[in-house]
Amino acid sequence: MSAFAHWTYTKYNGKLMLVDLQGVGLKLTDIAVATWDLLDKATNDLLFGMDNIARKAIVDFTQNHKCSVYCVYLSLPVIEVLSDTMSEYLGSEVQINQNEHETAEEVAL
Numbered sequence: 198m199s200a201f202a203h204w205t206y207t208k209y210n211g212k213l214m215l216v217d218l219q220g221v222g223l224k225l226t227d228i229a230v231a232t233w234d235l236l237d238k239a240t241n242d243l244l245f246g247m248d249n250i251a252r253k254a255i256v257d258f259t260q261n262h263k264c265s266v267y268c269v270y271l272s273l274p275v276i277e278v279l280s281d282t283m284s285e286y287l288g289s290e291v292q293i294n295q296n297e298h299e300t301a302e303e304v305a306l
């Protein structure tokens with residue numbers, strides 16, 4: 198599940214990701230969405246409503262995620278750890294490190 202969260206982080210360039218992934222079998226339940234910006238820039242509407250747990254969840258993910266062998270299989274880039282302070286300085290911009298894992302041995306199994 199953590200590799201899937203990593204994939205969503207990468208897919209949306211750190212601007213949107215799925216977090217709090219839980220489930221039974223192949224069914225995911227109680228998924229939360231986190232977006233870097235809380236408001237839609239065009240309409241000023243709240244993105245994904247009140248359940249959007251926002252930037253803090255994305256920063257927490259970069260600080261706590263440990264890549265698994267599945268991240269390597271998906272050729273996901275290494276995540277650059279964001280500090281809480283960095284998230285404030287970066288404003289609406291977040292940088293994705295495009296370095297890939299070299300081998301599966303680099304990651305915890």
Ligand SMILES: [Zn+2]
Pocket residue numbers: 199200203262263264265268273
């Ligand atoms: Zn990962």
